[in-house]
Amino acid sequence: SDFPGLGDVAGKRVLVRSDLNVPLDGSSITDDGRIRASVPTIRALAEAGARVVVTAHLGRPKGAPEAKYSLAPVAGRLGELLGAPVAFATDTVGESATTTVAGLADGQVALLENVRFNAGETSKDEAERLAFAQQLAALADAFVSDGFGVVHRKQASVYDVATLLPHAMGGLVSTEVEVLERLTESPVRPYAVVLGGSKVSDKLGVIDNLLGKADSLLIGGGMVFTFLAAQGHEVGKSLLEADQLETCRGYLARAEELGVKIVLPTDVVVDTTFPSGDVEPHPQVVAADAIPADSLGLDIGPESGKAFAAVLAEAHTVFWNGPMGVFEVAAFAEGTRAVAQALTGVDGLSVVGGGDSAAAVRALGFADSDFGHISTGGGASLEYLEGKTLPGLQILED
Numbered sequence: 001s002d003f004p005g006l007g008d009v010a011g012k013r014v015l016v017r018s019d020l021n022v023p024l025d026g027s028s029i030t031d032d033g034r035i036r037a038s039v040p041t042i043r044a045l046a047e048a049g050a051r052v053v054v055t056a057h058l059g060r061p062k063g064a065p066e067a068k069y070s071l072a073p074v075a076g077r078l079g080e081l082l083g084a085p086v087a088f089a090t091d092t093v094g095e096s097a098t099t100t101v102a103g104l105a106d107g108q109v110a111l112l113e114n115v116r117f118n119a120g121e122t123s124k125d126e127a128e129r130l131a132f133a134q135q136l137a138a139l140a141d142a143f144v145s146d147g148f149g150v151v152h153r154k155q156a157s158v159y160d161v162a163t164l165l166p167h168a169m170g171g172l173v174s175t176e177v178e179v180l181e182r183l184t185e186s187p188v189r190p191y192a193v194v195l196g197g198s199k200v201s202d203k204l205g206v207i208d209n210l211l212g213k214a215d216s217l218l219i220g221g222g223m224v225f226t227f228l229a230a231q232g233h234e235v236g237k238s239l240l241e242a243d244q245l246e247t248c249r250g251y252l253a254r255a256e257e258l259g260v261k262i263v264l265p266t267d268v269v270v271d272t273t274f275p276s277g278d279v280e281p282h283p284q285v286v287a288a289d290a291i292p293a294d295s296l297g298l299d300i301g302p303e304s305g306k307a308f309a310a311v312l313a314e315a316h317t318v319f320w321n322g323p324m325g326v327f328e329v330a331a332f333a334e335g336t337r338a339v340a341q342a343l344t345g346v347d348g349l350s351v352v353g354g355g356d357s358a359a360a361v362r363a364l365g366f367a368d369s370d371f372g373h374i375s376t377g378g379g380a381s382l383e384y385l386e387g388k389t390l391p392g393l394q395i396l397e398d
């Protein structure tokens with residue numbers, strides 16, 4: 001009944017921080033990938049005889065309960081995946097939590113209500129955060145950090161609680177770190193990075209750091225229009241971050257100096273309106289340097305999809321974060337599909353990073369096993385690749 005790093009956990013109350021922040025449609029879970037990824041650690045602890053107390057967040061409530069951010073649906077799904085009931089506490093550190101934890105037998109599992117319903121969780125005031133962490137710590141004898149997706153957050157259930165209890169790194173966090181280390185320390189070349197998603201401003205740190213590490217950088221998604229505009233092209237009504245034009249020009253110049261290939265789409269799929277439920281899409285493929293003034297780019301085009309796939313076919317290491325287009329609408333999903341398909345054929349390590357990209361590949365019908373690794377971390381994996389110190393990892397080392 002030994003758990004790595006904690007010794008004998010039988011009969012002990014073990015608090016596990018998991019990342020169960022899954023997309024919901026009302027109360028139905030649209031992608032349970034993060035819950036599935038959390039199961040092995042929870043199961044291992046339960047099998048070792050621990051009384052497992054899981055804490056997690058959902059969405060970004062503002063420090064007070066909000067029904068739409070309840071973890072109740074997640075407790076149900078977690079129980080199904082574990083094949084054992086999960087006791088759900090309707091608060092995080094209050095009466096329900098105390099009673100629920102006290103009612104656990106060895107090997108049983110409880111889930112506490114959304115930890116962000118408590119202002120102390122995300123407080124910037126260290127004392128307020130620590131006071132809340134003390135309440136969490138009072139529910140347990142030991143702490144296991146397994147929420148990779150939150151290790152970049154200096155929050156009570158991620159960081160402070162580790163200063164108060166004997167602690168260990170969970171299996172999910174160690175797997176994620178091992179994979180990301182391979183990307184940063186010893187990528188087998190050629191190393192290609194594919195970036196998408198809506199904003200360049202979310203990816204500045206990662207581009208900065210990866211320009212010196214990768215052999216090629218393929219860019220799609222909403223963020224590509226700022227790059228196209230930086231090259232002097234008209235982008236019509238496409239998403240454009242005017243305040244990042246200079247930065248993008250800087251990246252293009254630096255890539256050239258470093259001999260890093262930046263691959264931008266040569267064709268894009270446009271429409272005259274952003275897709276919405278009541279408007280039929282009218283997709284049109286146009287050259288990337290000839291986007292009509294009344295149109296907005298919603299995906300990379302078929303020629304670009306092929307060009308991206310050709311670069312990926314040569315690569316031995318690939319990291320991908322961010323969809324290539326509005327993949328939720330079938331008419332604008334082909335670019336994302338082409339990249340996902342190309343990743344499945346990589347002769348080497350392929351990593352899909354980020355909640356959105358992971359949800360995208362599953363929504364498009366790919367299986368987790370089609371890729372080398374699907375990271376559960378969005379911001380966390382990006383910050384890791386930026387070379388930043390992640391508080392939730394640092395505190396486990398200290």
Ligand code: 3PG
Pocket residue numbers: 019021059060149150153355377378379380
């Ligand atoms: C994520 O969705 O990336 C993680 O669950 C972290 O969520 P946060 O960005 O709200 O801290």
